[in-house]
Amino acid sequence: xxxxxxxxxxxxxxxxxxxxxxxxxxxxxxxxxxxxxxxxxxxxxxxxxxxxxxxxxxxxxxxxxxxxxxxxxxxxxxxxxxxxxxxxxxxxxxxxxxxxxxxxxxxxxxxxxxxxxxxxxxxxxxx
Numbered sequence: 305x306x307x308x309x310x311x312x313x314x315x316x317x318x319x320x321x322x323x324x325x326x327x328x329x330x331x332x333x334x335x336x337x338x339x340x341x342x343x344x345x346x347x348x349x350x351x352x353x354x355x356x357x358x359x360x361x362x363x364x365x366x367x368x369x370x371x372x373x374x375x376x377x378x379x380x381x382x383x384x385x386x387x388x389x390x391x392x393x394x395x396x397x398x399x400x401x402x403x404x405x406x407x408x409x410x411x412x413x414x415x416x417x418x419x420x421x422x423x424x425x426x427x428x429x430x431x
Contacts, residue, residue, distance in 0.1 A: 308326055308401070309422055310324060310326050310425040311324070313425030314427070322387050324400075325383070328381045337412055338383050339352070339400065340383075341415060342398045343399070349399070350367075352364075352365055355376055355383065363413070367394075371389045390427075398425050399422055399424045403420070
């Protein structure tokens with residue numbers, strides 16, 4: 305089974321940067337979708353970005369385009385979310401998630417398409 309552990313969250317001023325990491329353990333990933341989601345208090349879980357482990361295709365929510373970059377290091381079994389130009393509205397608990405790759409318009413943006421989740425890491429952006 306795939307297991308995920310996030311790290312790298314913290315407190316940062318608006319305009320600053322953070323890099324989140326997701327350590328992946330368990331079976332070797334193949335045809336695997338790895339995503340970042342975030343959830344603020346009182347809000348639904350929101351898609352941030354996804355990378356397909358085998359192939360490297362990436363997908364971004366409009367909210368992070370141009371500011372966030374998702375990447376992976378196969379040798380270290382790590383997935384990253386580099387977040388630049390952070391805004392207060394980026395404040396949330398960020399989760400990494402894993403699921404089997406699917407097909408269809410925006411399938412990757414649905415939390416229900418992922419069945420393994422990390423514990424989350426808090427990102428707080430002050431104004």
